[in-house]
Amino acid sequence: MWRSLRPIGRSDASGGYRRYAWTGADAECRLWFQAQAEARGLDYEVDRNGNQWAWLGDPSRGDAVVTGSHLDSVPDGGAFDGPLGVVSAFAALDELRARKVAFRRPLAITNFGDEEGARFGLACVGSRLTAGKLTAEAAHRLTDADGVTLPQAMEAAGYDPSAIGPDPERLARIGAFVELHVEQGRALDLSGDPVGIASAIWPHGRWRFDFRGEANHAGTTRLVDRRDPMLTYAETVLAARREAELAGAVATFGKISVEPNGVNAIPSLVRGWLDSRAADQQSLDTVVTGIEKAAREYADRHGIDLDVVRESFTPVVEFEDALRDELATILGAGADQPIPVLGTGAGHDAGILSESIPTAMLFVRNPTGISHSPAEFAAEDDCVAGVTALADVLEGLACR
DSSP states (O other): OHHHHTTTTBOTTTSOBOOOTTSHHHHHHHHHHHHHHHHTTOEEEEOTTSOEEEEESOGGGSOEEEEEEOOOOSTTBOSSTTHHHHHHHHHHHHHHHHHTOOOSSOEEEEEOSSOSOTTTSOTTHHHHHHHTSSOHHHHHTOBOTTSOBHHHHHHHTTOOGGGOSOOHHHHTTEEEEEEEEEOSSSHHHHHTOSEEEEEEEOOEEEEEEEEEOOOEETTTSOGGGOOOHHHHHHHHHHHHHHHHHHHTOEEEEEEEEEESOOTTEEOSEEEEEEEEEOSSHHHHHHHHHHHHHHHHHHHHHHTOEEEEEEEEEEOOEEOOHHHHHHHHHHHHTTOSSOOOEEEESSOOHHHHHTTTSOEEEEEEOOTTOOOSSTTOOOOHHHHHHHHHHHHHHHHHHHTO
């Protein structure tokens, strides 16, 4: 499975992946998922929001155990973020069949669409729509860098965008959702454990900062006469690092757009996107407020107009205690020591769905601690340990 999926959407130049929502690479990934489902005799379907499902058993019972993740990527992303959870889900089903277990509850494997938000700027679009955390009206307004709307992209890919929206009937089918994911840090590497359980997802959001100045000639305009928004943006980037360090949080300006974007032109507009995350809401509020305050002070000093727009936000997600404890019991049986439980600063579909259905997460060790990069990595033995852990969890939830 891993070999067959690995080439799809991979850039020869960077070695990273460019699997953006509703593109050719995304279509290939979807065909791959469908083929894996059909090869196992599973009932395959695509829901109203473009998420893919592969069912074993009758979903109408309303207590299904679901696992899976996503197949799309960030720009030049790594091979494991998302796909490891989908590949491991199919492999875990294979393992359960090899064990000849009897299923008491329906089982499903899913691929949630547009989790990374690389094309339309909003993460977890598929699960947000399903859970009613993104309205159809707001989804229809999403556009990519070329001005293509989400409905246009879906239609071009052969899907009907008129049906998108909340899907409570589908959520009512699910009794528990367990997402396996490569760890996006080094906690497991430092503890020496191949697999861990998620405790919570930090609150996080994305803010757009629009710095507006005055375009002018880079060679003939005196420094004192310039209204250069790039200076204010640069000072704001440094302020973000400073505020994050003070609060024990993280803050990153990872995307920028410049107009007119000429080497010999002073910009008229610098648009930067801030991603910030913290262990609790108060710390996150402190960081973002501090960054905006500093940005406005710099803007006033340089004669720059500033607009700040919060484009997305996810509050802290505490995974359901009962399900998390059940996973710990299943995986701790016969072990020499308890399985580690750790928090994460990364958002996931499991977090989006947590208010609607019981959710939990498993993490697989990442020795590099690097993610959203071609350097992202998980050793084969650890991936196998993740499959075994997921199979044990699914057996405990769906077969006993």
